[in-house]
Amino acid sequence: MILNCCDTVCVEVGITASAEELNRLADAVAKGEGLLSSTAPAADALAGVEVKKTPGPGVLIHLDSERHILVISGDAAGRAVLADNVRDMASAEGGGHLHIDYHPGHFYLAEGSVPLVVNSPHGGMPTR
Secondary structure, three states: OEEEEOOOOOOOEEEEOOHHHHHHHHHHHHHOEEEEEOOOOOOOEOOEEEEEEOOOOOEEEEEEOOOOEEEEEEOHHHHHHHHHHHHHHHOOOOOOEEEEOOOOOOOOEOOOOOOEEEEEOOEOOOOO
């Protein structure tokens, strides 16, 4: 799994991973616990993802700048939706990517969440 910040301010995180890695991430999100390491350390790569249960409401996706990791925390209902979205990308055989961005009134993301782009293991652009 590679977690890239798209610029020095890290206003968006890109996740590129195998189907197996995306499914492990989805399992951790659904369970509400886990620490997954990045497989390709680079200048713009994060060290990993930590998932935690919190009372919510919703899911907060943020960066822990001291540890250089992405933190996903939130209530069970919001984590379940996010986990399903990640699983959908893991099985997207035609390629593609999913933007996960907070906006006012978002039904499962909490305000202050860092935008994510989850890439299909079969390429970031759809082939069908």
